[in-house]
Structure formats: structure tokens, C-alpha cells
Amino acid sequence: MTKILLTIHILAVIIAIGPVAVAASMFPPTARKALASGNDADMATLRLLNRICKVYALVAIAVPVFGFAVAGILHVTGDLWIIVSIVLTGLAALVLGLLVLPYQQRVLDGKPTPTAQLAMYTGLFNLLWAVVTVVMIFRPGSSLAG
Template identity: 40%
Template sequence: MEKLLLAAHVLAGILFVGPVAVTASLFPRYAPVVGPPPGRGAPDRSVATALHRVTRGYGVLALVVPVVGLLLAGVQGRLGEGWITAAMVLTAVAGGLLALRVVPIQREALESPDDGTRLRGLRALTGVFNLLWAVVVVLMVVRPGAA
């Protein structure tokens, strides 16, 4: 059971979180802006719309990652370990950032383009989202303080 949960946890992370990291990062490049795009590739509303749809859809599917991770930690008897708690907190922060900031800002950018100011903020938020997941992966590999 433990190996099955571990495989499901890793695969879900790769197949669901990975695409969200990529599509959320690419979205600002293709999102429509008012006026000429400052130093960017040509905006393409259809590409931006597809990237938003994938970010949103795979973001929901990515909920499998922490659910299976918690089951795995329970089976392994590791729920009380600090690195698991830290990973859960960072995962919750990343998920909240995606659901409450990144996806809504993408939607706003599609509905009412601005001069690109909103997209600069979105780039920063997406970078934080990706950094949080990178730290979670490092915690999963290094497991500081693991018994």
C-alpha cells in the first residue's frame, strides 16, 4: 500500500502540479494588453484562454497531491514530523495563492486587459507559487529531522 501511495503522490505531483507551474508562468506572455506589448511576444487571447483553462483545471486536479501525501504520511506514521507539517503548510499556501490570486487575476486579465501592470504582479505571484512547490519538493527529498 505504501509504495502505491508513494507512486500516486509523485505521479500526481508531476502530472498535475507541473502543468500548472508551466501554464501559470506562460500566461502573462500571451495575455491581452491595451496598447503595444512592452518587450513581450505578441499577445494571443486564444492561447491565454487555453493557458487559463489548464491552470484552473489542473489546479483542481492537483488537490490529489496533498490528499495522497497525507494518506502516505499516515501509513508511514510520519504525520507528526516537522518536515511533513512544513510541507503541508507550504502546500496550503501555494494552493491558496493559486486559487485566490493567480487564477482570479488571469480571469481579470482576459476580461479587461490593462497596460500590463496586472501581468507584472501576476508574474511575481506565479514565481512565488513555483518557489513554494520547489521548497516542498526539497523537503520531500531531504526530509530534515526525519525519524
């Protein structure tokens, strides 16, 4: 059962977080192009990228759900690497929900939005997930680390 839950957890990361990371990263340069040109096709692309981010962000709820299930089965919920991963995952979710998606919506609503700031928030979101990946691989404080 542990291997099945771990497989689902990892697949959820790949299938849900990957598209959000890519679509969110594509949004700022496409927004700059759309704002400069006023091209309807660029705006349609922005709407699609935003929808990908929103839909896959909801799908990504499976990541911590299955992560907690695996950690519980393995009795590692109190380990440093799990706690750090949980905190960083929470921060990534907050960055996405409170900064990236609202800034994307501002662009879609035609409100003045600094795309460089949106790119920075997107980069922070992606950086947090990269750090979570490293923590999950190296597991600091774990008897298996090293």
C-alpha cells in the first residue's frame, strides 16, 4: 500500500505541479507581448495559461493529501525533512494563491500590473517547489540521509 500511495503522490506532483510551473512561467512574457501588441490571440493564450494554473492548482491538492498518507504510514510525520517540506509546500500554495493567480487575473482584467513582479512571484513559486524536491531527496535529519 505504501508504494501505491507514494507512486500516486509522485505522479500527482508531476501531473499537477509541472503544468502550473510551466504555465505560470509562460504567463509573464506572454503578458508583456499581449500588453504591447493588444493582440487577441495573445490574450486568448493568457486566458488558457491562467486556466491551466487554476485547474491544476486544484488537482495539486492531491500532492499533500497523498504525501501525508505516505508519511503517516512510514511514521515520519515528525521528521525534519517532512516538516520542512510541509512548510515549503504551504508557502508555495500561498504564493500561488495570493500572488501569482491574483496578478494573472489583474492582467486578464486589463488592470495595470507589473509583469516583472508577476515573473518574480512565479519564480519564487517554482523555487519553493525545487527546494521541496531537494529536501524530499536528501531528507535532512533523517536516518536515511547521506
